[in-house]
Amino acid sequence: MTMINYFKNAFVIIFTLMVTNTMAQMTAQEARVLMGRGINMGNTLEPPYEGDWAPKAEEYYFDMYKEAGFKNVRVPVRWDKHTDTSAPYTIDDDWMDRVEEVVDWGLDRDLIIVINCHHEESFQKDYEGQKARYESIWRQIAIRFRNKSENLFFEIMNEPLGIAQEQIEEFNESILGIIREYNPTRVVVYSGIEYTGSDLLMKTEIPDTQDPYLMAYYHSYQPWSFAGQGKGTWGTKADIWEMKNRMSAVQKWSVENNIPVYLDEFGAQRDCDYNSRMYYYAKCVEFALDYDHSFAAWDDSWEFETLLRAEKSWNDIKDVLIYTSDSSITDLDVELVDNNVHLTWESRSDADLITKVLVEKRTESTDFSVIAEFSDISAETVPFEYLDEDAEIGAYSYYRLVEVYSNEDSIPSYPIRIFNEKALSTSIIKNEEMVVYPNPVTDEINISLADILIDSIKIYNSNGQLVLLEQMQSNETSINIENLDQGIYYIVAKTNKGLLQQSFVKK
Structure with missing residues (x-):
């Protein structure tokens, strides 16, 4: 090698390192703000094999995520079924290519994408025997994706069941160090053991207190009897107080430790009481925003479904996730009065900014449409009730309120429904x-x-x-x-x- 070629090669190496080390400069605190509202593409790349639990990933999902208004998409990934079981623990090329393809679909649309290790059963069953294997997995991921946009984040491990506290702390520190060798400024997300609830997160040692690109995550499905099993109802003052206190405690911990927080799984399954479920999502979003959490609702194309993949449409949860805030309409209530539907609510917006309020209704087979409009809104005339005298007999009617503002934004409330108990025959009996x-x-x-x-x-x-x-x-x-x-x-x-x-x- 000539001296000229030596210096040329040296320059190329130095320039490449400079580009690699400077391309991702968004701190975790900045990232938390930009992430905002998000959603999971669950049950897709984390089953043993893609397609086992839900339809395979398609590029149009990311168009729908973007068009809906989501800013981040968490893409759970399982690696152990696609990785050799002996050193050097090589990840299958086709699987790595597939994960990269899906990641690029999101990055190409300027979405923040989070990938992780998810449902890694071999890790959970044999931490000591699998630690080296997962260190190799993360080294390969870190190398493969090191030149990707800063909008790609790495989450170390999802819900490490059966792992001891000291083991996950050791693993978090080890994997963070490996990632930093190749991605010194990429946002990395960590958490604690088991189902990674807020209390378990806050008990877990921070892997590097001086790392400005470190973020913490936790999951929230409390109470599990309601959110995870569909039993009972939710929405009492005690229910709301428990959720608020839990998320407030996480914010306090976040501020004290200068670690931004990502609520990257929450939700209530579709077997839950409908009105309770809508209110549950609304309050969770409201408190997440109040307490400076970015979030990603769990969507699995199954029990927690939000995106109807085959139909290329959304259910009612999507608008709750996108529009709810501490200034949106709340405390919806609905009851039958003399066989008519009486709807009440609370407006929390500045009346001077509201130009009109729309009452919308749908049935099981139709979309929401306007059935009433209140105009010329002022502090004295903000509506808080409506009587629907034309509810479908013997069927569910769904209602929501939409506040239209002077800047032409339209903010729908979460929906509520009621079964019209009017008698189904001409012989009406009380x-x-x-x-x-x-x-x-x-x-x-x-x-x-x-x-x-x-x-x-x-x-x-x-x-x-x-x-x-x-x-x-x-x-x-x-x-x-x-x-x-x-x-x-x-x-x-x-x-x-x-x-x-x-x-x-x-x-």
């Missing part, structure tokens, strides 16, 4: 004539009518699904509901004089 007891109930519900013959009893859950049918010829009956989950149910009695409906709560 519901009070059907006695349902005890209410709430644990195991057996009693139904009694004075002199009206019952032909059948149907019981529907809060999602409108038929869960029990009893045929009879009597004016009273007892029905065992011990096997029903906790929640709100509707009894529809077909009688010789028409249909009756009452609700009850299963404890």
Whole structure:
């Protein structure tokens, strides 16, 4: 090698290192602000093999994420099924290419993308035996993606079940060091053990207190009986207070330790009581913004579904995630009054900025459309109630409020729904004539009518699904509901004089 070529090669090496070391300069604190509202592309790259649990990743997902208004997308990835089990633990080229393809779809749309190690069962079952393997996995990831945009973040490990506290702390420090060899200024996200709740995060040692590109994450599905199992309802003052206190404590810890926080999983499954579920998402988003958390709701194309992938559409959760804040409409309530639907709410915006308020409604088969409009808004005329005299008989009606502002922004509230209990025949019977007891109930519900013959009893859950049918010829009956989950149910009695409906709560 000539001296001239030596200096040329040396210059190329130095220049490459300079570019690599300066291309990602966004600090974690700056990143937290830019990340804002996000969503997971769950059950996609983290099953044993792509397509096992949900439709495979498609590029149009990222168009939809972008168009919806999300700023960050967490892309869980599983590596152990695609990595050799002996040294040097090489990751399969096709899998690495596939992950890079998906990452590039997001980066090309200026989204912040977070990839991680997710559902790594081999790691969880044998930390000591697998530590070197995962250090190699992370070294390969760090090298492969080192020249990517600063909008790509690395999350060290998702929910390391079965790992001891000192082990995850050792692993966090080791992996951070490996990443920093090749990505000295890329944002890295870490957390604690098990299901990485807020308390477990705050108990975990920070892997490097001097690293300005370090971020912490936690998950929130409390209470699991509601959010994860669909039992009961949510939204009492105690429920809200518990959520607020938990997220407030994380913010306090974040400030004290100068570590920004990413709430990268939360949600309530679709089997939950609908109104409770919408309110749960709304309050979680509101408090996340209040307490300076960026967030990514869990979306898995299954129990926590938000993006309807095959239909290329969204369900009601999307707008809750995108529009909710501490100034959006809250405290929606709905009830039947003389067979009409009475809707009430609280406005928290400055009345001087509101030009009009829209009342929107949809059914199970239609989209939201405007059914009423309030104009010429002032502090004295801000509406807080509406009576719908045209609700569909014997079906669910969904409502939401939309505040339109002087800058032409339109901010919808979270939705709420009600089953119209108006009798389904011309022979209208007052519901009070059907006695349902005890209410709430644990195991057996009693139904009694004075002199009206019952032909059948149907019981529907809060999602409108038929869960029990009893045929009879009597004016009273007892029905065992011990096997029903906790929640709100509707009894529809077909009688010789028409249909009756009452609700009850299963404890």
